[in-house]
Amino acid sequence: MSQWKRIQQLEIRHLEHVDYLYDDNFPMDIRQGLASWIEAQDWELASNDESVAMVMFSNLLTQMEKVRSQEQNFLQRHNLKIIHQQLQVKYSSNPALMARVICSCLKEERRILESACMQEQGPLEKSLQNSVALERQKNIDNRVGLIRGSVQLMDQAVKFIEDMQDDFDFRYKTLQSRDQAERNSEHMKQEVTRLQEMLNRLDFKRKEVLSKMDIVVKEIDDVMNSQLYPELQDWKRRQQITAIGGPQLTGLEQLQNWFTLTVQSLFQIKRQLDKLGELVLKVTYESDPIPLQKPQMEDKLKYLIYHLIKSSFVVEKQPCMPTHPQKPLIIKTGVQFTTKVRLLVKLPEVDYQLKVKTTFDNRQFFILTNNTKVMDIEDYSNGCLSVEFRHLQLKEKKYINGTKGNEGLLSVTEELHSLSFEACFTVQGLTIDLEICSLPLVVISNVSQLPGGWASVMWYNLLTDEPKNLTFFTNPPRANWTQLSEVLSWQFSAQAGRGLDKEQLTMLGEKLLGHHVSCSDYQVSWSRFSKENIPGKSFSFWMWLDSILELIKKHLLPVWSENYIMGFVSKETERILLKDKEPGTFLLRFSESHLGGITFTWVDREDNGEVKFNSVEPYTKNRLSALPFADIIRDYKVISEGVVKENPLKFLYPNIPKDEAFGRLYNSPPSKGETGNSSSVISTPPPSQSPEPPMTPGEFNMLNEHLCFDIDSVSTQTHTKYTQENTSGGKTPGLLVLVRAGTRGRSERQVL
Incomplete structure (x- = not known):
């Protein structure tokens, strides 16, 4: 049975997760219409080879045309034609991107199928996919929407004040132009009284709109600190989990929408405040609330805009060698690697010649290739700015007398490094310095160090969310076996297409922990996992497990995928x-x-x-x-x-x-x-x-x-x-x- 048919047989709760995978980047109509053909292609190979990707993209369009010509439903034929055109626009110049999108969807489908077959998800995956998170996101949607509505209403209020002031100004100047003899007439006294009433109403409206502005600004401040920033941190944490084989990362488009709408609201309030400042130049009076409150409110707006934009600068794709797409954050000297940063706010005012410079932490390596690129607008990301560095390469520095300084303190695979990205731009008088770091990297000089480096990447990203903790392995914390076993299952799911079941994980636990495997909260040390040899053997637990993964990927994948290999079972059992x-x-x-x-x-x-x-x-x-x-x-x-x-x-x-x-x-x-x-x-x-x-x-x-x-x-x-x-x-x-x-x-x- 095809993977897509198995997907369609899942319960509603799983299908909702599947529905979340498909959007304009890869419409579900195509997944449905070309299910068998799509599953028969090697999308992972295409995602790392431009020539293969171009051929597969062309074949995909051909297959779509074939399906469209056979479709009897007029509306569906029309939809397929539109989708065909959209895919051409999006991927003609970058077919490898399409391959990566489809590859990610297929992998996540397999994970959903796998989790549906298991009695329950692991604690890490549960924490990333729960109803509480969905409710929280709906709440943010509502609050951001209400803020946008309130700001729009304030536009009308400011316009009303402007019209009221123009009326007052006209009447006042008309009164001023009258002769001195007329000013003492009864009519003139009535006119002065009316002017005073108009001024009182104007004062009331100014105070009212400033009060509403203050309330909205405080609401934005609260949304940013209590929800947007935590949601961004949650996305970054999920990015860590995805990096080590966990569930497919989603939510960036949603974050981008929230950040963009929020910063647009802040800029709109700033423009409204500037307009009130212009009105003061025409009409002001004693105890005028605008000059009294405007400076403080402006400072608050600038502060919020600055920090919101600054925090919207993210590493969308962590550094990764195209030769090892399933093992990011490991860089081999002399081998090209890619990474991508993105600005989550869409600002028409921003200078699009925004240059991003990337630097490596100043120790024993430096970037050999061009490390500066200009951000550009991505159509498929709703017009936000991003830049992808595709040809970065590290080289090791030469040291006098061969000394590297910290050599000997940690093994090569335990030394963590950082890749930084910097940019600076000015918008509406605000100069904003952007800076973000990648997750810690392991730099190797030989592929034989890859398994050890990957163990370090897994251990770090499982146990901490501090992106600048480069001294992590001087005193690495222990891992809870329940979480560690889940991550080990992810390795098989991500790299071999099928994770480990409860019995297989139990056997692995017995091999690593002995009788302690019955204690789900048993703490495993880093040394025991990756450095110490298994008793009686010349290799560690992780080296043994990683070698099995390599064997499956290269020689046993069809048999493993069919679930014919019991795999982890002792001789006694x-x-x-x-x-x-x-x-x-x-x-x-x-x-x-x-x-x-x-x-x-x-x-x-x-x-x-x-x-x-x-x-x-x-x-x-x-x-x-x-x-x-x-x-x-x-x-x-x-x-x-x-x-x-x-x-x-x-x-x-x-x-x-x-x-x-x-x-x-x-x-x-x-x-x-x-x-x-x-x-x-x-x-x-x-x-x-x-x-x-x-x-x-x-x-x-x-x-x-x-x-x-x-x-x-x-x-x-x-x-x-x-x-x-x-x-x-x-x-x-x-x-x-x-x-x-x-x-x-x-x-x-x-x-x-």
Whole structure:
């Protein structure tokens, strides 16, 4: 079943979250009409390769035209035409942006499906998606809307005062122009009385509008401090969570709308106050409220405008290498990385030649490439200013005598750095200095440091929201296992398409914490997670887990996506699960003794009925690079006493026939003359230490067709190497190697 069909079967509460994903950037009409085609494309590749993105964008438009031509509903055809035009305008010059948008939506769909299948979300994800937050946002919408309405009404009030004052001014000047003899007449006395009444009403209206201004300004101040700034901080916190694999980040457009409407209200009040100041130049009097209250109110308005605009300068996309889009905030020297800043307020008055300068913290690195760019208007962001630095690159400084100063205090992957952005502009007489920092970065010089750097990024962003705490790892806090396990599940969800279930997380907890895993609030130290070796092993817990992630991404993704890999299960639990199953029942789990290895164990029975378990040596990335894992399962054979036996793997745990489970995942046909789940020889790849390149499936099949000798009758020059232990828990190698004399006096190794 397609991902989109599964989405449509969710409960309303989940569908509401799905609805939130789709907007003008990626309309749901397209997701619906091109569901199968969209899911079949590699959007992640396109998001990091402009040429691929351009081809896929063109293909998308072609697919849309095809769907539109087949659509019977006139209105829907019209809508598709409009959407087609909008997408061309938005993405023709930047198709990779479209790929990133679609990729993000698909990932978030998978997360929603995953959370819907689990009994409950983790505490971090719950805190980001709750009804309280939605109510809070509705409240901000209402308050900002009411403020805008009040400011509009004050415009009318100021205009009314202006008209009233013009009337008063005209009558007053008319009275002044009369002869002295007329001024003492009864008519003139009545006119003076009327003028006094007009002045009293004018004074009352001036006081009234100033009072309303004061109330609105205080309301804006309260909204900014009690709601807008906390909402912005909440968005920044959610950005941290998204950076380490959490739920897709949303809400920036909403923040932009609130900030823009609020700053527009402040500027409008400022203009109204300026207008009142102009009126004072024409008519003033003793105890005139405008000169008395205007200076203080102006200062308050300037203060609010300054801080609102200053806080609206945000890092929209944290620094990230395009080669590792799922691991932001790690920068390798000499490799380009991208980042993007944005101004959340839309101000027509702002000079659009606004230059942003980015600098790296002044220690042992500096930015090699151009570090200054001009902000520009983005149409799809409703006209706000932003700038994306796409080609930044770091270089390490050369030091005299090779000394770096702080070297030795922390490991490279624990040293945190900061990327700063600065700009300055003037608007309506206000000079505003903009400055914002990225989240702390880890700088590496070799890709082998990537896993350690990512552990630091995860730990930091899980446990603190202080963006300038660069000394975090001098005394790193402990992590609560409940939250840490959720973040570990996110790694599999974000990088391998499916997170970990409760049982898998429990096994990981047992490996990391032992019996303490039953305590959900147990505190895990940084050292235990990432630095200390697992007892009896030469690697840490995180290095072991990260190597499994890499193995899944590169070699096991189809099998993992189908939920066929139990993965994290101890040998003891494995035997408990298999002992009462049909002979030939097997399960797949990750090796605990190898970095990045997967093994399978099957259950069998002796003639006397005694249960025995057979496990193969773990398959690592080197061995899995030759053949897909599903094909290995299909063609696996055991050699016993020189005899090739049939495939012992019959049922994937708990009771799924092997071909029913893996049939759709087979990449190559079985060997010629064989069908079903049997094969004449083992088609597993050579061991990692073999100096020869592995055979392709085609080479292997050709070899298999010409092998017409009986293994037991091979000449004395042929030696069969194999080992097998069929005792309880014994291991059977995942391959058979024939070593026979070559035609030119050398040995030829052939994998059978």
